[in-house]
Amino acid sequence: MTASELAIVGEPDGANGAGPVVRVEGVRKSFGSNLVLDGVDLTVAAGDALVIIGRSGSGKSTLLRCINLLEPIDDGRILLEGDEITGKGVDVSRVRQRVGMVFQQFNLFPHLTAIDNVTLAARKIRKLSREQAERRARELLKTVGLEEKAEQHPHQLSGGQQQRVAIARALMMEPHVMLFDEVTSALDPELVGEVLIVMRDLARTGMTMLVVTHEMQFAREVGDRLVFMDEGRIVEEGVPADVLDNPSDERTRRFLRRTLQLPESLEELTVNEEGVEE
């Protein structure tokens, strides 16, 4: 896939293109007594790929789900291209049409072929004819390297292939921002690369992306900015290489050490009930 092939994919409209695509202001969110987001502020500029890292339970997936309005927030606000989307009277479905989302478990519709998965929403919501939709869907499947698999059902595809179809499905709605929620975490190691390559190429087309991931190499090479989250807060933010190589916060250091991203030999480490011994 080349950058120019993907470039037809929707980008922010000129009018709003100047400001940030996503702006998160003081967002709090609890599940029962469990505070998951504790005052998160975040700005994503048009065309940026923002990578979010942190241990599980740090609130990074919840943050993405809040931006797509899959979870209501308790406090604060979220703006999409300048429009507040967390206020009252917002047409939730219309907001989601501008926000593409890819899930850890792919969530392809099991009764539909790959191409029908890609075209369904475009035909039903954007009212494209089947012919128009399929032409565009085949282009997108080609860009993710799966034009030959268009007529296959999800269960006939590998996890990596399913995830690439899911990316094509989200792109079909011409979103202005794409959210990736640990999209390689459920994949066998040898299938991770093909998905990351598709995401890298998408980032190169100028798509605005928020990527929750544990793939540090991806964060380093593709991310424009990197955010480290811990206990519902953004602890550290910066250029990926800076944060990964010279973390300024102790919590970031500890996380990176535990995920073995710092040059550390496995030989020297021991384990306790917390995980890797400090």
Added chain:
Amino acid sequence: MILATYDLWAFVSDNQEELLDGLLNTLKVSAFAIAGAFVIGLVLGAARAHRIPVVSQLTAIYVEVIRNTPILVQIFFIFYALPQLGIVFDQFTVAWLSVMIWGGAFNSENFRAGFQAVAYRYREAGYALGFAPFSTFLNVTLPIGGRIALPSSINTYISVLKNTSLMYVIGYAELTTTSLNISNLTLQTTESLTMLAVVYLTLVWSLSALIRLLESRLALPESR
């Protein structure tokens, strides 16, 4: 002596016009009732799976009442008790209405279970693409959950067809009533019952075969 006079073919050919009318009535009542049970099951099953207020609770009561009372009592209630309240139906209406109400209750449970079996992540994928809740139901939950509910709802339709024979108790001239009434006069009880067994067997087999064909075309790909 009795065996010597057994003549199934004579029974059928002597009474073929009446029996054919009875068969057509059975088919008509079954078709009405199955179509109705499908719609009732789909709508009320969806309401219960999505916990729509009021409708959901009323459906639960409806299902409990129908499941926990004999269908014969239900038929008698509609035929004898309702007229006392000023609601009078003709025999044909009582016939399809009573089995439709019975089948609808069971079918709403079939569909409820089917819709509830659709993993939330599929609906969430629908929402994320921009489908509104009702469109998500139509485009995601219905096609997936409907397929899951198919085998159990087929069994309900088959029971509906067989239960039309209970209309004997209100004297509606479907196949069973017609055939038994003839044999009461001619004493060809064995012929009558043999004929009924063969015809119902054929009907139910054909219906199952037809629906299994549909099922195999509709089934979720991985279970094919």
